[in-house]
Amino acid sequence: MMKARRSFSATRELGLFALLAVICVGFGAASENFRDPYNFLDRTRQWVEIGLIAVPMTFIIATAGIDLSVGSLLALCGIVAGLCFQDWGLPLPVALVCGILAGGAGGALNAVAVSGLRVPPLVATLATMAMFRGLAMGLSQAGPVGGFPRWFTDFGSISALGTGDYLVPYQLLILMALVALGVLVFRRTCIGRWTVQMGENPKAARFSAVPVNRLLFTLYTGCGLVCGLAAVIYTARFATARPDAATGLELEVIACVVIGGTRITGGNGSVIGTFLGVLILGTLRFGMDMSGVLQQYQIILVGLLVIGTAIANEWLARRNREGLPESVGSQYAARSSPTDSARLP
Amino acid sequence: MRHMRNCFKGTLLVTVLVVACAWGCSNRGRDHSAGGDSGKALTIGVMPKLVGIDFFNAVEKGAIEAGEELDVNVVYDGPVVNDVTKQSALVESWIARKFDAIVIAPNDPDAIAPVLRKARQRGIAVVTYDADADPASRDFFVNQCTYDSVAKALVDTMAEGIGPEGKYIFLTGSLTAVNQNIWMDRMEQYCKQKYPNMKNLSQTPKVSEEDQALATQVTIDALKSYPDVDGIYAMTSVALPGAAEALRKEKAHDRVFLTGLSTPNSMREYVKQGVVKRFVLWNPVDLGYLAVYSAKGVVEGSITESTSSIVAGRLGQIRIANHEVLLGDPTIFHAGNIDEFDF
Numbered sequence: 304m305m306k307a308r309r310s311f312s313a314t315r316e317l318g319l320f321a322l323l324a325v326i327c328v329g330f331g332a333a334s335e336n337f338r339d340p341y342n343f344l345d346r347t348r349q350w351v352e353i354g355l356i357a358v359p360m361t362f363i364i365a366t367a368g369i370d371l372s373v374g375s376l377l378a379l380c381g382i383v384a385g386l387c388f389q390d391w392g393l394p395l396p397v398a399l400v401c402g403i404l405a406g407g408a409g410g411a412l413n414a415v416a417v418s419g420l421r422v423p424p425l426v427a428t429l430a431t432m433a434m435f436r437g438l439a440m441g442l443s444q445a446g447p448v449g450g451f452p453r454w455f456t457d458f459g460s461i462s463a464l465g466t467g468d469y470l471v472p473y474q475l476l477i478l479m480a481l482v483a484l485g486v487l488v489f490r491r492t493c494i495g496r497w498t499v500q501m502g503e504n505p506k507a508a509r510f511s512a513v514p515v516n517r518l519l520f521t522l523y524t525g526c527g528l529v530c531g532l533a534a535v536i537y538t539a540r541f542a543t544a545r546p547d548a549a550t551g552l553e554l555e556v557i558a559c560v561v562i563g564g565t566r567i568t569g570g571n572g573s574v575i576g577t578f579l580g581v582l583i584l585g586t587l588r589f590g591m592d593m594s595g596v597l598q599q600y601q602i603i604l605v606g607l608l609v610i611g612t613a614i615a616n617e618w619l620a621r622r623n624r625e626g627l628p629e630s631v632g633s634q635y636a637a638r639s640s641p642t643d644s645a646r647l648p
Numbered sequence: 649m650r651h652m653r654n655c656f657k658g659t660l661l662v663t664v665l666v667v668a669c670a671w672g673c674s675n676r677g678r679d680h681s682a683g684g685d686s687g688k689a690l691t692i693g694v695m696p697k698l699v700g701i702d703f704f705n706a707v708e709k710g711a712i713e714a715g716e717e718l719d720v721n722v723v724y725d726g727p728v729v730n731d732v733t734k735q736s737a738l739v740e741s742w743i744a745r746k747f748d749a750i751v752i753a754p755n756d757p758d759a760i761a762p763v764l765r766k767a768r769q770r771g772i773a774v775v776t777y778d779a780d781a782d783p784a785s786r787d788f789f790v791n792q793c794t795y796d797s798v799a800k801a802l803v804d805t806m807a808e809g810i811g812p813e814g815k816y817i818f819l820t821g822s823l824t825a826v827n828q829n830i831w832m833d834r835m836e837q838y839c840k841q842k843y844p845n846m847k848n849l850s851q852t853p854k855v856s857e858e859d860q861a862l863a864t865q866v867t868i869d870a871l872k873s874y875p876d877v878d879g880i881y882a883m884t885s886v887a888l889p890g891a892a893e894a895l896r897k898e899k900a901h902d903r904v905f906l907t908g909l910s911t912p913n914s915m916r917e918y919v920k921q922g923v924v925k926r927f928v929l930w931n932p933v934d935l936g937y938l939a940v941y942s943a944k945g946v947v948e949g950s951i952t953e954s955t956s957s958i959v960a961g962r963l964g965q966i967r968i969a970n971h972e973v974l975l976g977d978p979t980i981f982h983a984g985n986i987d988e989f990d991f
Contacts, residue, residue, distance in 0.1 A: 342744040349737060449758040460762040461769070541733060543759040548733070592741040598728075 315564040315619055319579040319612075323586060330590030337593040341468040344475070348460060348540060350585040351474040352377065352533040353552065354578065357559045358485040359526035361577045362494075364560050366501045367569025368424035370523065372413060373530050374552035375435035378545065380406040380534035382439045385448030385544030395455060402538075403531030409435055410527015411520070418519035432553070439546040447543040459539025474536045481529070485574040494518065502569025558605075559584055562612045566620065584608070690720040690748040692943050694936065695738060697753045697778065698730045702913050703932050704753070706991030707778070710936030711751070717961055718944050723747070732756040739763040743770055749943035753778035761785040773946040775973075777939040783971060787946045790939045790973045792930040795827075799834035801928045801978050802907065803843070806879050809905035809925065813845040814878035817870060818853035819863060819891055819908070821884040828853075828883045835881070849874050856887040863890025864897070871900055882908030888927060892918040912981055912989040919986050930978045932991055938963060942973045 330337045337343070356373050363370050384402025387393045393401070409431070416427035454462075463470035489495035497518050501508040509515050538544045561567060562583060563576030587608060591601045694711045696704035708724045715722030723742075727734035732755040740763055742750055750767055754760040757780060764774050764785040777790040806816060820828045832853060839846055854870055856863035863886060871877070871894070882888035888910035895901040901923045909929055918924045941960040945951035951958060951968065958973075960966045967974045981989065 336745050339744070346740070346744065349740065447756055447759060456762050461766055540762070541736060541759045542762045543756065545733070545759065547731070589741075589744075593745060595745075598725075 314623075315616065316573065316576055316579060318615065318619075319563065319576060319583065322612075323579060323583050326583065326586050326590060330586070330594065334590065334593040337590055339468065341470060342593070343589070344463070344470055344472065346585070346589045347475045347478075348472050350581055351472075351478045352537050352549065353555050353559060353585075354478045354581040355481055355529050355533045355536075356526070356552070356556045357563075357577045357581055358481050358574055359522060359529050360556050361485065361560050361563065361565050361572045361574050362489065362498050362522050363424070363526060364557070364565050364567060365498045365569055365572030366519065366522065367505070368417065368519070368522075369428065369557070369567075370413060370424065370526050371428040371553045372409070372432040372435055373526065373556060374549040375432045375439065376406060376409045376527060376530040377534045377537060377552060378548040378550075379409060379435040379439040379442075380531040381538040381544035381548055382443045382448060382546055384535065384538060385451075386442060389448055389450060395452065399535050402534055403528060406527040406529070406531025406534065407524055408527070410524040410530065413527065414520040414523035417523060418516040436546070439548075443544070443546045445546055447545045449543040451538070451542060455539050456542040459536060459542070477532070477536070482574060482578045485577075489572065489574050494521065498522070499571060502571070555584070558609050561616075562609060564612075564616050564619075566616065580612075690944060690947055691723060691745075692720050692749040692751060692940055692947075693723045693725070693742045693747045694940065695735060695750070695752040696724075696726040697735075697755050699726045699728055702911060702991040706932035706989075707753075707936035707939075710933035710938075711940045712936075713933075714937040714940035714961065718940065720748075720940070720944055722940060730755050732759045736760060736763045739767060743767050743772060747772060748947050749773040749775065751775045751777060751939045751943045752781070754781045755779075757781045773943055775939055775943045775946060777935055788942055788951065788968075788971055788973055790935065790942050790975065792932075792935050792975045793978050794974060795830050795834050796838070797977050798831055798909070798928065798930075799838050801980060802831070802881060802909075803835050803839050805907050805926050805928060805980060806881065806905065807843050807846065809907065810846075810878040812843045813847075814905075815847045815849050815874075815876060816879040816881060817848065817850045817874060817877055819856055819867060819870070819880055819882045819887045820853040821858045821887060822855060823853070825884070831883060832881075849877055853883070856882075856884070856890060858884060858886045860886050860890040860893075863887045864893045867891040867894035868898060871898055871904065877904060879905040879907070882906065882910070884908075885910040885914060885929075888924070889914045889918065892923050896921070896923050911991055912986050913991060915981070916986055919981070919983050922983075926980055926982045928978050928980055930975060931989075933989075934963060935975055937961065938966065938973065938975055941966075 360370060360373070380402040383405040384398045387398035387401045388395050413428055413431055416422045416431070417424050458473060463472045464476070465471050489498070497508065497513045500511065500513055501515055501518060505515065537548055541548070559580035560577050561580070563573060563578070563580035565572035565577060584605065587605065588601060591604065692715065694708070696707060698704065704726070711722050711724060725738060727738065735752065735755055736759065739750060739752065739760070743763070743766060750764070750772055752760070752764070752774070754776060761782040761784070764781055767774050768785070768787070774786040775788050775790060776786045778792060780786070780789045783789070806814070810816065818832055820832065836848070854866050856866055863882070867880065867890065870880070880891055882891040888906070888908040891906055891908070892915070895904060895906055896918070906924050907927050910927055911929060915924060915927055938960050941958070942951060945958055953971070955968050957965055957967050966976070
């Protein structure tokens with residue numbers, strides 16, 4: 304079963320990689336500014352917050368859940384960090400940790416609603432999405448919080464590792480580290496296995512002694528913590544903590560996860576795919592910017608891309624079921640008869 | 649399975665090679681162009697707070713006019729909502745597209761500062777207009793009107809309307825609106841000096857909260873509570889048409905003189921009906937025009953820290969002081985000239 308899934312996701316990742324290559328070659332041929340390494344690396348700063356949150360979101364969607372509150376939570380964490388620094392006079396690093404912890408608390412609230420109170424994730428996080436945004440607005444009196452030191456704001460948009468035109472922004476390294484961690488956890492630990500089992504069939508997962516509640520709690524809280532981390536980077540990038548920060552971020556994150564081949568109905572997922580999704584969306588936007596495509600047409604093209612990859616994913620999943628009967632057999636058994644799959648490891 | 653992995657590795661290798669080639673080519677290309685095409689026209693990006701509103705459409709008109717005169721390539725683009733994060737992303741892409749100058753009306757002075765600093769580090773001239781950014785992050789600010797010049801224009805207009813011994817009240821947006829408070833402060837100072845017998849009937853300004861219907865209601869109430877008032881200053885572009893509506897409803901425009909700050913499009917009707925005789929605003933067409941002139945000056949080095957004035961096309965001599973380019977006196981709009989403006 305593991306083997307079959309691997310090949311399925313490898314095919315999909317290969318396809319995504321080819322798509323990314325086509326985008327790179329196409330825009331690279333069309334625009335000199337696209338080929339400029341400084342431009343490309345600097346642009347990655349704009350993808351980092353989305354990329355970070357997309358990692359835990361991949362796990363959550365793989366359990367057939369969703370977290371719509373990530374954008375609002377990011378704004379709230381930024382405001383908490385900003386106020387700790389400005390109004391309470393805490394040293395900036397401490398204030399930033401407070402912001403990240405606020406993310407953990409927000410995530411835990413989602414987790415309690417989803418796992419403890421059994422509110423459907425869509426509803427629970429829709430509610431907290433409004434709540435977190437409202438809290439951010441209330442705490443900051445709807446105004447930006449600024450006055451951060453130069454080293455912090457430079458970290459967001461200027462500081463980088465490297466020389467000449469090859470400057471790697473520090474936050475890109477953070478993203479790479481989290482993606483690597485995500486891949487490891489998904490492929491090599493019980494959390495990854497349980498996540499997939501839970502998404503395939505939650506009842507079966509419970510019967511087969513998967514600690515569903517603990518799993519959900521870990522995933523949603525983790526997602527909140529990552530939102531806090533993203534909030535620190537976002538705040539540095541815009542030199543202000545803003546209550547209206549990251550509006551609509553949740554949709555971008557979900558789009559990346561879906562492009563990456565994680566099915567919105569749960570049951571499988573790929574962190575590498577998600578990372579490729581982030582790169583594809585970002586590179587496509589960057590390429591369109593550099594070739595002067597107007598903002599309104601960019602939105603249409605991005606929509607087409609999401610639909611296209613979703614169709615391709617469904618097609619791949621179907622072919623996978625038909626081509627590899629044994630693997631599908633067990634997956635289908637899992638879906639149709641919980642008692643059967645209870646015997647699975 | 650093995651085949652699949654090899655295939656994957658192959659694609660990876662090919663892509664890396666292709667990308668490496670592309671980057672290699674681009675570096676050679678740039679070295680070449682660095683020696684060559686110096687005669688290329690400049691590209692200046694002009695960004696409004698948001699696109700699609702009359703004020704900034706007028707700025708665009710002026711910017712394009714200046715672009716044609718100066719033979720520079722003007723790109724006008726901006727966010728569809730007044731969101732500074734969208735502005736920041738657009739500045740990033742203008743940096744990447746290697747514009748020569750960026751002219752911007754920032755939605756937030758601090759949030760826009762890091763990308764503007766980055767633009768300057770990459771050798772791009774940065775000029776702000778309409779609203780300023782953190783002064784360390786830009787080269788020059790094109791100041792549409794100093795606070796004093798607005799205050800003087802408003803007070804002189806009022807004195808002309810109600811005489812040097814008239815009684816007046818203020819109608820503002822909110823009590824915390826920074827620009828309005830400074831203007832009212834300067835107006836009182838100037839008024840004391842020049843027209844010492846004019847009298848403010850209400851030390852606290854009336855509040856309209858940027859709500860036109862509320863402005864109308866507040867003005868109707870004020871006409872009742874101050875029956876001897878001669879003049880009203882409406883300090884925001886929303887308060888002025890609201891107050892004008894009140895005068896029309898109450899048929900009070902013959903005994904009360906109303907003036908203030910607003911745009912010709914929102915006041916045209918009232919000026920034509922004689923409800924409002926004269927009002928004040930800076931001219932956004934000239935603002936866009938001057939901003940592009942200034943940007944070109946900064947790029948070419950004709951505007952530096954020590955420059956004290958420039959000649960900007962049809963605007964003539966323009967003063968520069970303290971890293972600010974001063975547009976000069978605001979325009980006074982009346983029935984005779986209002987049809988020349990569309991913003």
